[in-house]
Amino acid sequence: MDSEPGDASARHYDPGVWLAQYAGRMLVVCPQCGGCALVVPRPGLPPPRYFSELLFQPRRLACGGCGAVVGWEPEGRGAGLVGAVLGGSEDPFFWQPLWLQTRCVGHVLWAYNEEHVDELSAYVGAQLRERGGARPTRAMFARLPPWMKRSDNRSEVLAGLETLRALAKRSAPADRSDAAHERGDRPRGHGSMYFRSGPYEGGP
Helix, strand or coil, X not given: CCCCCCCCCCEEEECCCXXXXXXXXXXXXXXXXXXXXXXXXXXXXXXXXXXXXXXXXXXXXXCCCCCCEEEECCEEECCEEECCCCCXXXXXXXXXXXXXXXXXXXXXXXXCXXXXXXXXXXXXXXXXXXXXXXXXXXXXHHHCCHHHHCHHXXXXXXXXXXXXXXXXXXXXHHHCCCCCCCCCCCCCCCXXXXXXXXXXXXXX
């Protein structure tokens, strides 16, 4: 990736980044206090071999503000595990609104974490966008909504991403964006399965 937002010669090359690459750490609204909580793979698990494995790993939601802790386990189906489905403004494990949300050109702009915001900023700010060999059904940038890609929306979308970047540094319930609420835009489940020799092991 090579991009400098604001530079007329800015160039962004997408090697085929998947949204799953940013699913390891998600900032969400705490279901207990309304502040910022963190959703991560359950501690003690081996690191995933592939980004897609992040969709099947047991998760933990933890809030540093109120101390809430909630666990999630993938559904078992025979010898396999049913994976979470990414997309929409809620996390795919606990169905909590994402913390990083803001209203932008009549829509809601969202991201999972700061790294996700940075990658979106590099893409939106680029004057020249080139795409690698990943299939469009998998590549994150190919699946962005048209309003985020339009050049006449560039300044507004970049400003919205700066708002998300600032939100990532705040965690109090009073800092919650007015856009960070359930809106029923969950993606439809597609029944992706993952098969391994045994269940994930570790503490609750």
